[in-house]
Amino acid sequence: MAGEIVIRGVRENNLRGVTLRIPLGRVTVVTGVSGSGKSSLVFDTVAIESQRQLNEVFPWFVRNRLPRYERPKFEFMENLTPAIIVDQKPVRGGSRSTVGTMTEVNPVLRVLFSRCGEPSAGPSHLYSFNDPQGMCSACDGLGRAVRLDLDKLLDESKSLNEGAIRHPAFAVGTNYWKRYARSDGKGRGRTGAGGSSDRFRPGQAAS
Numbered sequence: 410m411a412g413e414i415v416i417r418g419v420r421e422n423n424l425r426g427v428t429l430r431i432p433l434g435r436v437t438v439v440t441g442v443s444g445s446g447k448s449s450l451v452f453d454t455v456a457i458e459s460q461r462q463l464n465e466v467f468p469w470f471v472r473n474r475l476p477r478y479e480r481p482k483f484e485f486m487e488n489l490t491p492a493i494i495v496d497q498k499p500v501r502g503g504s505r506s507t508v509g510t511m512t513e514v515n516p517v518l519r520v521l522f523s524r525c526g527e528p529s530a531g532p533s534h535l536y537s538f539n540d541p542q543g544m545c546s547a548c549d550g551l552g553r554a555v556r557l558d559l560d561k562l563l564d565e566s567k568s569l570n571e572g573a574i575r576h577p578a579f580a581v582g583t584n585y586w587k588r589y590a591r592s593d594g595k596g597r598g599r600t601g602a603g604g605s606s607d608r609f610r611p612g613q614a615a616s
């Protein structure tokens with residue numbers, strides 16, 4: 410990508426008519442002492458103006474549902490590209506976070522696929538890996554299948570009293586074990602396979 414963003418006369422917050430050019434397609438670092446207006450320039454002016462211009466390309470129906478931005482105080486800006494704002498908060502993503510969810514570009518992509526895809530799967534939510542109807546059934550949309558290895562967990566040749574549950578947290582005599590071993594109400598152990606083990610979920614034992 411060639412060219413540069415040309416900005417003139419920025420007066421946002423404490424800035425006094427700052428004029429600068431930011432080359433496109435390169436990493437540009439804005440430095441300065443605390444309070445010199447770095448974030449006024451980058452976040453409050455360039456990023457806000459980019460967001461504002463981007464929102465204007467949507468129809469009114471959509472625009473009414475988007476956050477509204479005041480035009481930042483500057484005289485002139487040219488060649489501005491859409492901005493992706495990554496703030497200084499630590500990224501706290503779960504297993505369902507991707508670049509798409511963090512940059513919030515995912516919903517836009519879903520709409521694009523639902524409108525232009527042939528054959529179409531239907532409305533845009535069906536293109537979400539977080540939607541039960543849209544997610545891959547093999548991995549539940551996580552991109553990686555996590556399955557319980559029942560043979561590792563259970564020794565079906567043993568009774569509960571003999572230690573049918575191999576997980577150390579369910580060793581014979583522990584509280585977890587008692588829940589299953591005494592689940593018939595008579596305090597006697599039953600065979601651990603199937604039936605009473607269906608409430609166990611990986612991760613529970615770690616708590």
Ligand SMILES: [Zn+2]
Pocket residue numbers: 545546547548549550551552553
């Ligand atoms: Zn999958």
